[in-house]
Amino acid sequence: MxxxxxxxxxxxxxxxxxxxxxxxxxxxxxxxxxxxxxxxxxxxxxxxxxxxxxxxxxxxxxxxxxxxxxxxxxxRRAVDAAEALDAGVASLRSAQAARLRIAASLTVAEYLLPRWLVTLHRELPATSVALSSRNSGDVAADVLAGAADVGFVEGPSVTEDLDGQVVARDRLTLVVAPAHPWARRRRGVAPGQLAATALVTREAGSGTRAAVEQALHRAGIDDLAGPVLELSSTTAIKAAVADGIAPAVLSSLAVGGEVADGTLVAVPVVGLDLERRLRAVWPRGRPLVGPADHLVRIAARPAGQR
The missing domain is CATH 1.10.10.10 (Winged helix-like DNA-binding domain superfamily/Winged helix DNA-binding domain)
Known part of the structure; x- marks a missing residue:
């Protein structure tokens, strides 16, 4: 049709x-x-x-x-699908090209993978890449199902079926609109108050959402308010926060520009460890080889050596 x-x-x-x-x-x-x-x-x-x-x-x-x-x-879903289609067609055009299928969480795909892939193209120019941008739970499922050669996730842990390697670290940041009452708090927000507040969040299965819940659990807090709004992209969440719908906790990689220009205000969360590890994952017992192994090594390099 x-x-x-x-x-x-x-x-x-x-x-x-x-x-x-x-x-x-x-x-x-x-x-x-x-x-x-x-x-x-x-x-x-x-x-x-x-x-x-x-x-x-x-x-x-x-x-x-x-x-x-x-x-x-x-x-974003339609454009991602079009990019995946283009990447797939491009890989078919050259029988000699190595093919690398990557599944990555949204934060990694948007803010880290582009630099890694530039280095991969420079070092392995014959490699054709197909990238699927998903939440961390779906990334793990794709890797286990054989739909991706390697995955990159944001969650606090990986399942027993996967091997993993930490390739980067990230810090989550509580952000609010400039007019929000928390924007004027010099001492920040307590973990209990954060847990009791309905937030704008990613969908269930998101690594960012899981990391926040895990951090609150480590602080002894398991009774959390439900989200006021669930969205599947960081851009949509930032826009909702800026419009004053509710606060959100997002990757510092994602909100740096908005915090710098005053569109969003970063609010400290006192006594809560919001640092997280970003991991490459692959099926347990199946060692990484070829372009997948090379990409993970690139991702794990210090930033100045990529």
Whole structure:
């Protein structure tokens, strides 16, 4: 059946994802190698086609509206699927190319893997990569099912069926909108108060969500308020927090830009260890070989040596 006209062309959605991630049309234009005017025109055409305002434009950049955050959330799946399709077709074009299938949690896929893959391409240029961006629970399932050669997860632990190696460390950060009462707290928030607060969170199975729950469990707190809103992308969560819906706990990698420009405010959580380890995982008893082993070694290198 023919695709509906509103989704027949994914390019405007791809541009929207870049604006949402980078915070400005100018930066998105540079990333795509087009003019800012072209980005603005394509997104305005998309807004007209959808009948929705997706971005709030201002002198300091652009950020997604509440409706835009949901469109970004849905569009990311379609764009990821298109990228996976393109990667799969590209791998078929060359019978000589090595093929590496990667499943990665959203934080790793968005903020760490791009640099690792640049190094992999430089060192193993014949390797074709297919990347699936999933939550940590789904990544583990893909690896165990043989749908991925190696996975990267954010969760506090891995199952007995998987071997793993810590490749990086990350710290989770509690963020709120500038107008939220916690934004003015110099002494921060207690773990019990965080646990009693309904947050904007990722879906069940997310490594970030599991890490927060595990940190509170180590602090002796298991009675947690349910989420006020569950979203499957970090961009959508940040937009919801900035709109004042509720606080969220996200990777410091993901919120650094927003905290720096004042869109979000980082709030200390007193007496709670929110550092986590990011792991490469593969089936137990099946040693990594070839490009998968090489990628894990790249990921584990000190940042200055990648």
């Amino acid at each position: 023919p695709l509906p006209p509103r989704v027949a062309d994914l390019t405007p959605y791809d541009l929207l994802l870049s604006v949402a991630a980078l915070g400005s049309m100018g930066r998105a234009a540079r990333e795509h190698g087009v003019s800012q005017a072209a980005v603005s025109a394509r997104i305005r055409s998309l807004e007209a086609a959808l009948g929705l305002t997706l971005l709030e434009r201002g002198p300091r950049g652009a950020r997604v509206t509440a409706a835009g955050a949901l469109v970004v959330d849905w569009a």
